[in-house]
Amino acid sequence: MAERLYLFDTTLRDGAQTQGVDFSVEDKRTIAAALDRLGIDYIEGGWPGANPTDSAFFGAPQGLKRGRMVAFGMTKRPGRSAANDPGLAQVLDSHSDAACLVGKTWDFHVDVALGISREENRDLIGESIAAVKARKGEAMFDAEHFFDGYKANPDYALECLAAAYEAGARWLVLCDTNGGSMPHEVAEITAVAVARFGGDRIGIHAHNDTENAVANSLAAVKAGARQVQGTINGLGERCGNANMIALIPSLILKPPFRDALTTGISADQLAHLTSVSRLLDELLNRAPNRHAAYVGENAFAHKGGLHVSAVEKDPRTYEHVPPETVGNARKILVSDQAGRSNVIARFRELDIHLDPKDPRINRLLDEVKEREATGYAYDGAEASFELLARRALGQVPDYFQVERYRALVERRYNARGQLTTVSEAVVKCIVDGETILSAGEGNGPVNALDNALRQDLGRYSGYLKGLRLVDFKVRILNGGTEAVTRVLVESADEAGARWFTVGVSPNIVEASFDALMDSIVWKLYRAGAPPGRVGQTARLAGA
Ligand SMILES: CC(=O)SCCNC(=O)CCNC(=O)[C@H](O)C(C)(C)COP(=O)(O)OP(=O)(O)OC[C@H]1O[C@@H](n2cnc3c(N)ncnc32)[C@H](O)[C@@H]1OP(=O)(O)O
Numbered sequence: 251m252a253e254r255l256y257l258f259d260t261t262l263r264d265g266a267q268t269q270g271v272d273f274s275v276e277d278k279r280t281i282a283a284a285l286d287r288l289g290i291d292y293i294e295g296g297w298p299g300a301n302p303t304d305s306a307f308f309g310a311p312q313g314l315k316r317g318r319m320v321a322f323g324m325t326k327r328p329g330r331s332a333a334n335d336p337g338l339a340q341v342l343d344s345h346s347d348a349a350c351l352v353g354k355t356w357d358f359h360v361d362v363a364l365g366i367s368r369e370e371n372r373d374l375i376g377e378s379i380a381a382v383k384a385r386k387g388e389a390m391f392d393a394e395h396f397f398d399g400y401k402a403n404p405d406y407a408l409e410c411l412a413a414a415y416e417a418g419a420r421w422l423v424l425c426d427t428n429g430g431s432m433p434h435e436v437a438e439i440t441a442v443a444v445a446r447f448g449g450d451r452i453g454i455h456a457h458n459d460t461e462n463a464v465a466n467s468l469a470a471v472k473a474g475a476r477q478v479q480g481t482i483n484g485l486g487e488r489c490g491n492a493n494m495i496a497l498i499p500s501l502i503l504k505p506p507f508r509d510a511l512t513t514g515i516s517a518d519q520l521a522h523l524t525s526v527s528r529l530l531d532e533l534l535n536r537a538p539n540r541h542a543a544y545v546g547e548n549a550f551a552h553k554g555g556l557h558v559s560a561v562e563k564d565p566r567t568y569e570h571v572p573p574e575t576v577g578n579a580r581k582i583l584v585s586d587q588a589g590r591s592n593v594i595a596r597f598r599e600l601d602i603h604l605d606p607k608d609p610r611i612n613r614l615l616d617e618v619k620e621r622e623a624t625g626y627a628y629d630g631a632e633a634s635f636e637l638l639a640r641r642a643l644g645q646v647p648d649y650f651q652v653e654r655y656r657a658l659v660e661r662r663y664n665a666r667g668q669l670t671t672v673s674e675a676v677v678k679c680i681v682d683g684e685t686i687l688s689a690g691e692g693n694g695p696v697n698a699l700d701n702a703l704r705q706d707l708g709r710y711s712g713y714l715k716g717l718r719l720v721d722f723k724v725r726i727l728n729g730g731t732e733a734v735t736r737v738l739v740e741s742a743d744e745a746g747a748r749w750f751t752v753g754v755s756p757n758i759v760e761a762s763f764d765a766l767m768d769s770i771v772w773k774l775y776r777a778g779a780p781p782g783r784v785g786q787t788a789r790l791a792g793a
């Protein structure tokens with residue numbers, strides 16, 4: 251019979267201790283609801299009383315459907331009773347199903363950080379946990395620095411755990427607070443706590459300062475701990491906490507955990523893992539980590555020709571789990587590392603159906619390799635690859651032509667005598683046989699060109715309304731006078747689509763303009779815009 255493993259998420263508490271992260275109450279509610287839907291057992295929402303956001307969040311019920319909301323706090327201040335500690339009172343008074351108190355278990359910390367006797371620290375742990383148990387029903391003890399404490403003075407570290415246990419703590423959570431412990435140490439020390447208090451009372455809270463937080467958490471679970479704490483995308487103080495997004499699928503899909511344990515997350519819920527990870531990035535306005543285990547864009551991306559050839563025969567040849575189990579998707583890249591298999595698989599994804607023996611496949615592959623040798627990189631610019639491929643097959647219409655463009659950067663004193671830099675651009679296009687001359691300004695020449703180009707593209711302007719340039723990366727390839735510039739542009743639209751295009755030229759403005767043009771043409775193609783008409787008149791944009 252499989253044992254129950256409890257998942258405890260602290261994104262909203264320890265995750266909020268990440269530099270640059272500042273959740274609003276609304277963010278907290280959104281994230282809590284997503285964690286609840288995912289099937290997390292305990293959601294630590296913050297520290298009521300520590301700041302107005304957390305107090306507001308805990309000021310009303312959070313509406314969880316199945317998870318338990320946990321309020322975090324610290325053991326009572328020395329020299330006062332638990333009943334007379336205003337900080338603890340705010341934790342006890344909060345709208346929460348349980349409370350988790352952090353307390354000292356490393357004698358060095360008791361001496362230096364608290365400056366009280368070891369007996370007093372032990373007693374205040376017991377008294378504080380008893381107050382939580384009496385008031386909230388479920389009390390947890392975050393044994394701060396437990397592993398360092400155990401290494402320095404095992405008897406005292408265990409004595410502190412015993413104080414919490416005897417006071418009624420449901421969970422004794424062993425914290426690798428400084429994140430410096432190694433998996434073998436975590437395994438050995440956790441086994442001691444499990445033997446003394448029972449695995450169903452022991453949790454693990456690991457920090458990632460040696461990139462071992464996930465490994466340490468798995469080691470603790472293997473040693474018998476039955477609660478595991480972490481954060482979405484590994485947010486957290488300093489180098490972060492154990493990354494729940496990596497831990498959850500490993501605990502559910504990998505032996506021995508898969509066979510020995512059950513969690514509150516069903517197979518259907520697991521398939522939402524990628525979207526939970528992306529939701530957090532979205533709320534934090536961060537680009538998702540492409541290399542993230544399980545959920546990253548690259549986690550199931552295949553680039554090498556040998557890999558793709560085998561994946562086409564059976565994906566298990568180069569995938570440790572099926573991408574759909576975690577809500578991710580397989581991706582086949584085409585680049586100078588590709589073979590015919592990459593092109594054929596990519597065509598299938600693009601709904602292009604060709605006979606595998608069609609000579610155009612080899613011709614396209616050769617063109618990709620030749621272009622990559624001159625600086626293009628199609629594995630990061632899939633929209634440009636799609637245009638290249640579809641153009642080779644005669645599928646991309648001529649929408650409009652750019653007859654010429656000019657961009658100027660002027661640095662001058664303005665009327666108030668301040669030094670300012672102004673960028674202006676003019677683009678002359680032929681749309682449906684009509685010549686349109688548009689001018690634009692911007693914070694740089696490329697921005698000015700973009701503004702000018704999109705100012706008036708006749709009947710195509712409507713298709714481009716929601717287009718935004720999200721990111722712009724410039725890379726200088728080769729050194730010296732031979733240098734060429736590669737520009738990678740990331741674009742997005744109002745429907746949430748994101749696409750990448752590339753331009754290469756010795757001139758940075760030309761490389762940028764080419765990438766920009768690919769972005770626009772790809773959008774028109776995807777939107778089903780009709781081909782341009784022939785004819786000729788001239789007008790100025792806006793006339
Ligand atoms: C390992 C962890 O991640 S634990 C969580 C850490 N998270 C945070 O600290 C974020 C929220 N914290 C805060 O907003 C503030 O620190 C507060 C409101 C909790 C306290 O603020 P202040 O009262 O100004 O105290 P300050 O933060 O400067 O110092 C902490 C005090 O708590 C004491 N303390 C620390 N841990 C404990 C504990 N487990 N039990 C009792 N007292 C403790 C310290 O000795 C120090 O006391 P002192 O002021 O007498 O020196």
Ligand SMILES: CC(=O)C(=O)O
Nearest residue numbers: 352392394395425427
């Ligand atoms: C409690 C906690 O966050 C820690 O000890 O790391």
